[in-house]
Amino acid sequence: MLEKSYQPSDIEGKIYDIWEKDNAFASGQKLDADPYTIVIPPPNVTGSLHMGHALNNTLQDILIRFERMRGKDTLWQPGMDHAGIATQMLVERQLEAKNINRRDIGREKFIEHIWQWKEQSGGIIFNQLRRLGASCDWQRERFTMDDGCSRAVLKAFVQLHKEGLIYRDKRLVNWDPKLQTAISDLEVEPKEIKSHMWHFRYPIEGFEDKFLVVATTRPETILGDTAVAVNPDDERYKDLIGKYCILPIVGRRIKIVGDEYADPEQGTGAVKITPAHDFNDFEVGKRHNLEMINILTKTAHIIESDEIPKKYWGMERFTARKAMVDDIKSLGLLDKIEDHTHAQPYGDRSGVVIEPYLTDQWYVDAKTMAKPAIESVEQGRTKFVPENWSKTYYEWMRNIQPWCVSRQLWWGHQIPAWYGDDGTVFVELNENDAHAAAKLHYGKDVELRRDQDVLDTWFSSALWPFSTMGWPDNTNELVKHYQTDVIVTAFDIIFFWVARMMMDGLHFMDEVPFDTVYVHALVRDEHGAKMSKSKGNVINPLELVDKYGADALRFTLTSIAAPGRDIKLAASRVEGYRNFMTKIWNAARFCEMNECVIIDGYDPENNQQQLNRWIVSETVKCQNNINTALASYRFNDAASAVYKFVWGIFCDLYLELSKPLFFVEDDKAVAETRATTAWVFQNILRLMHPITPYITEELWHQMGYSKDIDNKNSNDISLLITSDWPQLPDNMIDNAAIHEIEWAIGFITAIRSVKSEMNIPVATKIPVILQEVSKKNKLWLDRNQITLCRLARIDNFNFDIAPPKGAIQIIYDDLTIAIPLADIIDLAMEKYRLEKAIKKSENTIFGLDKKLSNQGFLAKAPADVITENKQRLLDENTSCDKIKSALAKIIDAM
């Protein structure tokens, strides 16, 4: 006997253990089956489960469970990302708490500490994913820094270098002075800040009192100015081109150059040029062959250099800014200061202001690699769902910049590059190969020094769809599971990850890494704000799991996963779906109490009862709806299809409508109804399993479906997770039964509605008089009489007798239903009710009339639409007339 109510916490852990013990998640068990493959977006090793993960992994799990049941050889490849900067920062902070500085203990020891940390506390997110019910193939768990992935990274780097697609270059990078590393464009976050625009007067050489006024938001960079640019077409300054300014404070002679970059409309029209500290100025500098003077140390202090007055040496950048303004002011060269709001770049990890900084770094020629990646989306080889995200993808890919992949960190894949004394670089898979290459180059054995930098974490993530399957070896897994079917992700990592997997997948595997990119929304709080710790509006998915169960959370996330929008999550919604789980549990108890068990040899197509034929039809329709929804990644449609069917149709209608059948003395009907109920319920468990795996698996066993259904000849327990998805054919849909039962439901509703409206107590059993009963209605009345009587609380049916004066009259379909309760009916109220109905009906008639008297409509609308509207008008007129005559009778009785 089932417990009185469903307690998720009692069963979820148990069920998950059963799945794992049974190896239910493992791929490669159905060798002949078609593959279905998803690689997980590898969470950071430092990560813990947030709502975004919960959504992302619920959707993947739904697809995997769906396809697993449909017989595919499913691989959901799990794994973690080493998360270079995040992890290094975390362990560094932990060591600092113990007064250990990473530079004191050195690189090797520090990395050892990180590995230790990973073993102890890394990857807690995987246990959290287990609680959510994720059916990843855990035996294949990978890590971007494990041996296999590391080998892939080396191979990829070396190959790209040999192909000229990775190169070393000295140019400006985004420099993070706190972390003291370069970062990519994507790791920079612009923030609006309130600052000032300082206007300075630069004296012009050869004139006593002539100045060129330049404006800047960064006065400290004056130390690195090597030119002033004006637009060659700017009448004000045209004549000055080729002349020189004397840089205030510094005293350096700097050239006035003509360059289109200077916009006459902006600022003063004259721009100071600091090639080593501004991306635009860098380009100007290259065009005019200007000197590039670096003024900053790696920690963003003023460098000690002969080019710079001693007084500024060692000053912190913002201190230097202030000093520079003060000093120029005291020279009388400060023209004015304006308030100015502008965006400043900040490091997304460190939170400090990023400096454009001139260094040697490794770059990937993203422009070249992007070409095939763009083309394959244009050709539809990879599809974005929703489609419009492809625009975002194109936008970025078509304007892609060289990707700086070197990082001045310790945690990560060290770059496989070795340098000779003269700086010649040898990029090889290992040190031996590098020495061999060096020997070839120098003609002798030489000392080599390995590049100290590591690669951007995303460099290894970009290889994920094939590095996890054994690449560069041509493994069976790789052959079978690449390309993968779908990547499921939020839009914020289309650039970071999806785009780069596309580039690398096409380059190394010569095939797109996934058929589909499914982009889901970001989860926000119930007011639409981003969840963040500082705002305190973070909802922890595990707390919801504790409180309502994993299935309720999963159902919630599924039901709000409409494509292409932000998702606002309110806990109340989870509560609602917890109630849904309870409902299913109770439906199971109903089945149990009424001995609804699976009957061997039961064939739903042989059902005699229309009600049973109807619920079978609805089951097929539900199955079809879910199939269609999941095939097009419309998760919310799948959720709503199953919700409406299970709660609205099966529980509220079928179980109620069928109850009376248990009381007839027709053993055959009872048996059929029991068998049908069990059959439907079993299919419900199958249909719901991808979304709500725990409760369905539990009930599958409790209801005894695990023993004799899939595996009749064995005593082995068969699990729902590995059972078959329903394959109910459309010819099981019986439209005649659907019409009849829907008519019966409408009949019941019509009577209940009137009783409620007329304040007739629900329990009052009423007699009804039916007039103008058509043959069809008579048949349906007869066949469903017991059910109708019970659910509409009808005492008895009387046909074709005149109803007494003052009876309530209901127009339903072709019928006029009279309820002769004149003594307890408030005639005025009934009059009002009928008048209201007439008004409503007349409104409808008016609308239809107008439409049907429109010549244009008759001439141009499709025939079926015209026919339909004509029929509606006819029906409405008939029913309106009937209500009117009913009203006449009431007035007569008053």
Added chain:
RNA sequence: GGGCCGGUAGCUCAGGCGGGAGAGCGCUGCAUUGACAUUGCAGAGGUCGGAGGUUCGAUCCCUCUCCGGCCCACCA
């Protein structure tokens, strides 16, 4: 500056092909001795942001506009 998305019931949101406006929550009334109050039954509630256009017909397509959000670029 370039691009994307949204505005539908009190709230949060669905509305594949243009043809009778939907759900959940909330609200109102009624119901409680056998699946379920984590419930059932019955209801109220909409100028589909605004204007114009296309069309026989527009929540849906087009243009403009107002409001909100996001992404990219922008450090004079």
